[in-house]
Amino acid sequence: MNRTVSRPPHEGILLFWLLPLAIVCMSVFVIPVVQIVRWSFTDSSLMKEGHELSFRAYIALLSSNDFMSILRTTLIFVISSVLLQVALGFVIALFLDYGDRRGLRGTIIVRTAVLVSWAIPGVVAGVIWKMMFSEMDSGLITSLAHFIVPASRPRFLSSPAAALASSVVANVWRGTAYSMILLYAGLMTFPNDLNEASQIDGANAFQRLFQIKIPVLAPLFLICILLVTVQTFNTFDMLMALTGGGPGRGTEVLALYIYKTIFTEFNLGRGSAAAVLLLLINVAMTWVYFCFLKRGTA
């Protein structure tokens, strides 16, 4: 027959392949998001649909003292978790890289230990750290504190400020693996000639770290900070098991607040307004990340 040169296949067929995922995303993301935005502007409850369009939920939300303290808690939790995770992740990455380049033993077991904590479900991480921070005399960290200061009565989870710090420690334990892996991959592909040239120039290890390695890895640091920030803003499961948001509202972050406002206070309007705020945070961070990825390939 006259099948000479096969025509490039229609891209229309390929677009058809996008359809199943697009439909699923439409029903699981787009419709619910539209719904929650609508609720945030009405006086709905989980039981009955409201119709009145108003900004009441937003005004009530933003003018309440409770919510301001929730935002403060969330910001403290996010900023300290992110800084500690990225810093510790970088230290571990440097450690692994140093060991690998010199053929030292022990790097694989350290890497595995860090990664294992990442694979553990958040709820289990919360349960585990609740045991670690047990304030009974037989508790591990309590015993350690007694050993250092014999008469001390440490309160790791029963005072709001300490509970927030404890939550950050647990979150760092759980999340550091991600930063470690990203930065470790960056160090592994670090241009070797750059390192050697600076060594010949007589730069010492610290100069090489701060004047060469960190500046070269800066884009990776930014990606790492962005992704970890989004993940930390969305933290829910670990805190649910570790503190349940307490004591009082000491560790109630935004995601927990949304859940509690809707499911225990039945205030759908205000809970939805808070959810829209979390949504906007997610979208803004995604936008920065997206632009950054684009710039990297251009």
Place this chain on the structure above:
Amino acid sequence: MNKPKPVALAGFYLIGIAIFAFFIVPLFWTLSMSLKTIPELFSSKLTLWPKVPQFSNYAKIFQNTMILVNIKNSTVITISAVLITLVLSIPSAFALSRSRFHGKQFYMFLILIFQMLSPVVVVIPLYRFFISINIYNKLWSLIIVYAATFSPFAVWYLKGYFDTVPAAIDEAARIDGAGRLRALVFIHMPIAIPGIVSVAILLIVQCWSQFVLPFILLDDKRLFPIPVGLLNLQSTSDAITIHYLAAASIIGILPIMICFIIFQKFIVSGLASGATKE
């Protein structure tokens, strides 16, 4: 590289031990708690490791809680959700890698937003919606939500992978007369196997950990996966049964740990490349 000096070597191992301890001690402590007797739990001094490990604590957990049912549910949810996610995202990723169309950038951006979105935001409308059309508290509808939640990550990751497969291979397939679907299944997918395996492992870990979705979309104890079952157990147990909770935690993470240690190589490469590729 020249050999490090003894001082540097000592510093290296000191740091290594400190890092290792921070990450392993909580797990060691949980294991130790799970094997203790009640007097050891309440003694006024520290018991690092129980004198006689009480393996009967584990037998009690198997008898008195629904942990085995939880593990079964987690396994069913994880395997089906990962398979559906792959079926949804492989064709999409391939299509996004090979075609240009108006609005593609926007579509990619939208998918990225879905990936970053907190499940708490979407699960509340879904809860109401599921109740209204009578698919609330069902495993199959939950599994679809899982697949939707994890597909965006898989699509971005796999698109990056397909992008590295040279166009010459498409060309060769076309000359051989293979259609798009045959080319994907018999030519591109075999090449992309390492990427698909990495994605599958990362998805398994995330599915096993997922908490918010089942917590809100399920009501029946007999359907709970591990994280929801454990939280339930935690809220019904008190100080006197803390060793059982520890044992249940160990049982609950055992399957994922085994999977993790076998496939660690893929997790390391997967996590690293997933975040930086466009």
